[in-house]
Amino acid sequence: MKNWIFLLLASCMSLAQAGLFNDDELLPVEEAFPFSAQIEGDHIRAVWQVSDGYYLYKSKIHFTTDSTGILLGTPELPAGKVKNDEFFGEIETYRHQVVVNIPLTRATGSADTLELKVNSQGCADIGVCYPPQTQIASLLLTNAIPPNPASKQPAALKSLNDLGMSLGFGGQDELLPADEAFQPDLLISDANTLTANWLIADGYYLYRHKFEFSLDDGNGVTLLPATFPEGKHKTDEIFGDIEAYYHKVSATLPLQRTSREQTPITLTLKYQGCADRGVCYPPMSRTFELILPALAADAELAVVSPAETLNDVDRFAQALSKGSLLSVVIAALGFGLLLAFTACMYPMIPILSSIIVGQGEKATVARSLLLSLIYVEALAITFAVIGAIVGSFSGAIGIQALFQKPIFLIPFSVLFVALALSMFGFFALQLPAGLQSRLSNISNRQRGGTFIGVFIMGSLSALIIGPCGGPILIAALGYAASAGPVNGAIAMFALGNGMGLPLLLVGASGGKLLPKAGDWMNVVKAVAGVILLAVAISFLSRMPHIFSPMLIMLMWAVLLIISGIFMGALEPLPIESTGWRKFWKGTGLVILLYGTAVLAGGLSGAHDVTNPLHGSKLLAASSPAGGVSMTAVGGTHRAAKSFTRIKTVDDLHNAIAAANTAGKPVMLDFYADWCTYCIQYEQYVFPVPSVQQALSDYVLLQADVTAVDADDKALMKNVGVVLPPAILFFDRHGKEQRAFRVVGNMKAPAFADHVNRASGR
Template sequence: MAATPRTFSNRQWAKLPGGFLAGLVVALTPLAVPAQGGSGSADKVSVSHQLSVDRARAGETFGATVIVNVVTGWHVQAAQPSFDYLVPTRLTLDPLPGIRVSAVEYPAAKMIEFAGERLAVYDGIVALRFSVTLSSGVAPGPRALKGSLTIQACDNKVCLAPATVAVAIPFSANGGSASGGEVAGAMAPAGPTVAESLDSTTGAAPFAASPGNEIERLFGERGILLTLLAIFFIGLALNLTPCVYPMLSVTVSIFGAQSDARAAKVFWKAVLYVLGIATMYSALGTMAALTGGMFGGLMQSSWVLLIIALLLAALALSMFGLYEIRLPAALMNRLGGATATGFLGIYLSGLVVGVFAAPCIGPPIIALLALVGAKGSPWFGFGSFFVLALGLGAPYLVLGTFSGLLKRLPKSGAWLIWVRKIFGVVLLGVAFFYAALGFFPGLLRWTPIVTLAVGGIYLGFLERSGNDRRIFRRIKWLLGAAAVASAVALLILEPRTALEWQSYRPESLAAAKAAQQPVVLDFYADWCIPCHELERRTFSDPEVQRALRGHARFKVDLTSMEAPESQELMKAFNVQGVPTVVFLDKNGRERPGTRVLGYLPPTEFLKIADL
């Protein structure tokens, strides 16, 4: 029978001497291995490689990187471990005739506290770099650098048996093309952030949790209740991002047009509406995490956007009294009459609006996607995203209730008809926005202009309800004129000078690297609302433009996300959502800690990007 390592509480660990504990962990390694179901240190890492050039010629020197990806929750000992009896991470390369290999450059160790001792370890993605020089007389043809990587994996309870992993790095000499884990022609930065070179044998989900996953750390340190509370507030904070703009207008329109003004009934309809949003958002988030798709990828389809636009347009026309949207009488009777169908309709509306929120991303969303993907549990994923979506939907509970109570205002007959038509104009504007987003992105700037101008003229001067009341008629004129004036102002105001970008091409990126020029890559999609906000508000800011002036700037179009080239780029640069902005240094490596996820205003963008 396999022995199981005993697990000590934190208090029991603290009573033992640190050096003794560290030695004890290593001594118990033979016992720990069977407890892990026969797995060893090799099962806790994946190893791949990357070359800095797509071909090597005689007499040339090129860079090589062995990339070690350590499973989340585990670490390996550093190249210079804290104690002599710990097994260091060591890359050994076999000699090859005509090939000279430099000493391996190991990264700086991460210091962790364990049993009162500070231990030097590596976790997450570890890059071991060295250079390779071909002699002037090397014969042309394929070559392979071979060697071995020695590692020992530990977590906060056990250490596994040390393992030696075989390493093979194929390349071609004298004009041949490189192969293996290399990303040809500078497709990806020569750094540890390239995801496609990670070995698939780990069995990890497509979105492996990152070593710095704050959500995972919260679950471990604060427990499930406090972490779920934190996730709720993260969802609440999503309401500060541009992706919720369509949700705001649609929510006000739906509830403002409700026929029932009783407070209790309006409130429970708002609750069902938020539950509909949460259900859809949770389903989309869980599917994205478990399948490796992009969160919000559903919005990449122009036809999905067109369907949304048509649904909104149909709802808008009902606001003008052209028809009433009702279920068939037989179905209404089965569901319990108009009251039940009213509640069902509100829930279905929430499901549709939940799709609008899918493009909302940011570091916490990426962290949650990573954690759900690593755990591989649909129930954990749906529950976590459901709590996040409840936070996202909380303001709509208030907004929906308030909008639904507008009918309780005094003398609401003519006022009610006019307000209902305002909501119809708003919904038509949102429908126009989604149609343009799917088919004519260049027309997006015209959405607010056309909506304000047409809506102002119609509602202020052409619509006849309440015109027999002099004060109400003048209010309509005033608001209509204000809307038209706003449209004119938007039309004549000069937009700030746009930042110039090049379309991404591998050869352009390679040229920038050869010129020792820093690079910024903007991953975007036409259907992504925050991408347009980032372009319109952040990249047009003079300070941001000044900071990016010395960079080679490339736009990476992921509009057709399922296209093979998009999938390859997403994998190469570890892009999990749009917008994502990646900064590379002069050597083509991603600058740590500078990746921008989601929309950020100029000041925050400059701070995160460290510009």
């Protein structure tokens, strides 16, 4: 009677206090304490999802039923949090989620529907308590709980029991059903943490290494690695030395969330256990549906969505590492074919074409195809050697980058200029007479002289042109580093052959399409010469500290203007001109005008031959309004006001630590003068206002690895970068957001969107 008086007083005072608050400050009772119940095997699972700022009294929870032939056992109430209540003294309360299991027994002829009457009472932290609540849950029992509990054992467990009986473990020693031997439960500890509990019957244990957790419907929630207490070490007949848990075990499951709202999730627990008598149960699973409470306003959200956990490089490397060797070869061939159509691979086509054109009347289909095959295999073999070296030493980065140094690029460019002048007929490239006579005798017996030259050209092309192969090439090198020298060499060899497939088509058609003699042959050689000069200029453009961007633009302008003039752009057309003659003159005029635009752009600050007026002072509108100014530092195009240069690993760590202290994220850009895509980022991505806006909260770092010296190699190895371009993002705690790493080219709008997603916007 005394308790009822206290309860009445508490309710009356609570209702009186409620008048001091607005209606919208208190949730309706059904929203503050949403309740659900379901039948699970031989018990009822009752669940309350308690809203933030509210709690339930443990002592006020009761279950009864008037359904015919149904008996309820003692509810298994979890331990609550002890609270000093102003009305009831020290009591236990529940927050967030309450799960109660109620044993259930059915008699023969019992009702098919259970009317479960549930009593409860709760309060709000503001000091207002709700009146006691009574809820009725109608639960269908048909085919859910057979009267004979033994009949609900699955066939696998029945077989285990039969085995136990045959071994003499009858009567009281029968194996328990799995749900009785191992009773799982899942509770919400807080908005970012779940706790999985198992009650383990005496004489039974669970394997630690057999626990698995998966989100079937995460709704933006990511499950992080679970933590377990130390188990008991034992020698298992099946698995050897293992850790096992007896009596009970709890696993902590941390969560990452992308939303602060209440979030429903579906989580599956998988586990396996045995009885000490030597009988093991098959793997078991249990699925739970929960509603995570809302996050606090100051809680940090995850910015990596479950669908985007790997960047392009990691995704390709993972695809290689998971398959058999045959699947690796097939995948590498396919990705090599994709790589063949990237812009930095295009110079290989004119190089090979000029070789075929140089054969003159000897350029039959068979010979052209053979030369192409030698060129492609030289490229592939060079890649294979690189793959073997990387697979052997893991740190052999910068092999191709070494060939971007002036000591290699300048002689190679001079060679192309000499070949071009030879195509124009200024002189004939040939060996001294004595050596030529000797080699001629050898050549009569074998045709290796020409083939060796083509092989060398293919190998050099792989080293000089290959480094701008983007994420696919970098991922292949990453796979080689982890797969060992043999598999690494095979994968890189397949990648090189995939890159060379279009070149084989060029060779197969070269003998048919190219003229064999006459004036047209001279025209074709002249075109090949122009292409070789263009390739030479593109190599020189990789050394802006020696050949300034303006000088490179002037070289392009001279090449284009002279080519247009030679095509007759300034010559009058005869009255009886053919259609081809008019087309030739028109093409020359277009090239002449474009060359003039390149000349004007180069003299006024533009740096890109493919967009000759971008950045030109002639067009004020092309300057990055509202962005950073781009200035030439050491002959290269730089975002001087935005990026802080770093050189060493210590520089990186210090810069990230300083940014973390200031509460700022970090973006690290790897740049090199010889990196085509790096220059495109400098000119067309970083200065764009939308990109600048997206990067406004970031500390911007840039590592210039043009020299590929010891510090550059150490820095790239420290963060797992093989070659530039590579752009890395670090969060406010200094941890890299690996899923947002950018390798290869990306346009400004896509990059701005990428940065916004990395920062959680």
